[in-house]
Amino acid sequence: MLKKRLIAVLIVNGKYVVQSVKFKHTNAIHYDAAEAIECFNKWSIDEIIILNVSRTEETRMEFSKTIENICKKCFLPVAVGGWITDINYSRELFYKGADKLILNTAFHTNPALCESLASKFGTQSITASIDVKKENKRTTVWVNRGRINTEYHPSDWAKRAVELGAGEIFFNSIDHDGARKGYNLVTLNDICSSVNVPVIAFGGVFNWSHLSEGIREGADAVALANQLHYTEHSARRAKKFLINEGLNVRSI
Amino acid sequence: MIKDIGIIDYDMGNISSLSNAIIEVGGKPSIINDPTSVAGFSKIILPGVGAFKDAISNLKSKQFISVLNDFASSGKQILGICLGMQLMCKTSSENGYFDGLGWFDAEVNKLPKTSNIKLPHIGWNEVNFSKQNALLETIKDKSDFYFVHGYHVECKNYEDILSTSSHGINFVSAIQNKNITGVQFHPEKSQSAGLSLIKNFLES
Numbered sequence: 196m197l198k199k200r201l202i203a204v205l206i207v208n209g210k211y212v213v214q215s216v217k218f219k220h221t222n223a224i225h226y227d228a229a230e231a232i233e234c235f236n237k238w239s240i241d242e243i244i245i246l247n248v249s250r251t252e253e254t255r256m257e258f259s260k261t262i263e264n265i266c267k268k269c270f271l272p273v274a275v276g277g278w279i280t281d282i283n284y285s286r287e288l289f290y291k292g293a294d295k296l297i298l299n300t301a302f303h304t305n306p307a308l309c310e311s312l313a314s315k316f317g318t319q320s321i322t323a324s325i326d327v328k329k330e331n332k333r334t335t336v337w338v339n340r341g342r343i344n345t346e347y348h349p350s351d352w353a354k355r356a357v358e359l360g361a362g363e364i365f366f367n368s369i370d371h372d373g374a375r376k377g378y379n380l381v382t383l384n385d386i387c388s389s390v391n392v393p394v395i396a397f398g399g400v401f402n403w404s405h406l407s408e409g410i411r412e413g414a415d416a417v418a419l420a421n422q423l424h425y426t427e428h429s430a431r432r433a434k435k436f437l438i439n440e441g442l443n444v445r446s447i
Numbered sequence: 448m449i450k451d452i453g454i455i456d457y458d459m460g461n462i463s464s465l466s467n468a469i470i471e472v473g474g475k476p477s478i479i480n481d482p483t484s485v486a487g488f489s490k491i492i493l494p495g496v497g498a499f500k501d502a503i504s505n506l507k508s509k510q511f512i513s514v515l516n517d518f519a520s521s522g523k524q525i526l527g528i529c530l531g532m533q534l535m536c537k538t539s540s541e542n543g544y545f546d547g548l549g550w551f552d553a554e555v556n557k558l559p560k561t562s563n564i565k566l567p568h569i570g571w572n573e574v575n576f577s578k579q580n581a582l583l584e585t586i587k588d589k590s591d592f593y594f595v596h597g598y599h600v601e602c603k604n605y606e607d608i609l610s611t612s613s614h615g616i617n618f619v620s621a622i623q624n625k626n627i628t629g630v631q632f633h634p635e636k637s638q639s640a641g642l643s644l645i646k647n648f649l650e651s
Contacts, residue, residue: 196572196614197568198570199570270464270638270642271593271638273636290461291463294636295595314498317596319568319596320496391560391565393570415565
């Protein structure tokens with residue numbers, strides 16, 4: 196039976212791994228992303244997501260180099276995202292060791308790219324990242340690193356992403372990002388019940404119980420970033436917690 | 448022990464991941480762009496990430512088909528991974544209807560949607576061994592391996608089935624006939640169990 200996944204997220208800005216709070220990236224946590232992987236007590240983590248959150252497109256080559264370095268010693272699935280705007284760069288990221296591409300803004304500005312990537316590389320290798328934010332009591336999908344409101348309802352956006360070729364959803368809430376109060380469970384549940392592809396929950400994990408909440412709400416994988424960097428042996432502890440909760444995860 | 452392993456590069460794969468894993472277990476990977484050099488290897492891997500149609504047309508346009516057929520019938524070891532395994536089958540129904548290499552009497556079809564499962568099949572799942580094989584030595588039966596696929600192989604000859612896994616249905620997760628082996632999961636991304644499989648391929 197398919198296991199629920201525990202995913203480590205590395206937010207990379209330039210060369211550094213940074214902390215993310217409501218999509219603002221200030222604190223550098225690690226000065227070398229490959230080193231951060233070592234710190235993750237990697238044998239408990241089931242997958243790694245690496246996101247280039249830099250504001251400039253010129254970081255693309257440096258990011259691809261980072262992926263190459265990480266993959267040299269990391270025998271785990273790796274999904275990567277940020278500044279994926281054409282097929283050549285996508286091919287390069289796969290070549291350097293990525294297993295899946297994560298696209299966010301492209302689903303808004305360039306749906307044709309998403310469709311052609313899905314047809315070229317298969318829907319299983321395309322993950323749609325969906326960021327939501329609540330404004331005037333309405334939760335909608337935001338793109339371009341949380342700067343543009345699409346006005347779309349999250350579950351409608353998720354369905355649209357799947358139609359365009361996404362084989363997985365990576366769900367994050369800007370309000371919950373770094374806020375330490377757990378995932379946005381209401382929207383997570385809404386998305387999980389509206390699409391048939393796997394859904395990764397992200398944004399807001401502080402206690403391990405936040406992870407099990409995400410799984411119980413329907414997530415196929417639970418992801419965390421900041422919290423992994425600040426607690427010793429954190430990945431292993433998180434995994435142990437999920438096993439003790441009786442959840443179907445890969446044993447360590 | 449033969450440490451040299453050729454990896455077929457036809458623009459459809461995570462070549463580096465595979466190279467890194469081979470290096471990690473003490474092998475020497477060579478990336479093969481030139482079809483004429485295939486015959487010089489005693490072991491090759493056919494990787495693959497992507498859609499069947501593009502993969503088979505790339506193999507054709509890069510003139511790999513006949514050298515791969517020769518390699519397979521020579522009795523030398525060949526391992527197909529993910530799409531690489533699917534390419535070894537007779538046909539695929541992914542986005543149309545396409546002929547594969549035809550080394551296994553098998554079809555590639557979409558995983559059926561049953562209740563309570565999500566598709567594509569992404570994540571770690573148990574691999575249940577159906578028969579003994581050198582590639583599985585030292586690996587515990589029912590070990591978890593990483594999968595990422597939407598289509599699966601349906602074998603006509605049950606003797607070809609090396610392992611099965613379950614996702615809604617029981618499906619074939621590895622096939623093997625003599626010198627030819629295919630695995631649906633990604634050993635290069637499956638940590639210790641995966642690295643053991645690659646090491647076994649190196650040493651078999």
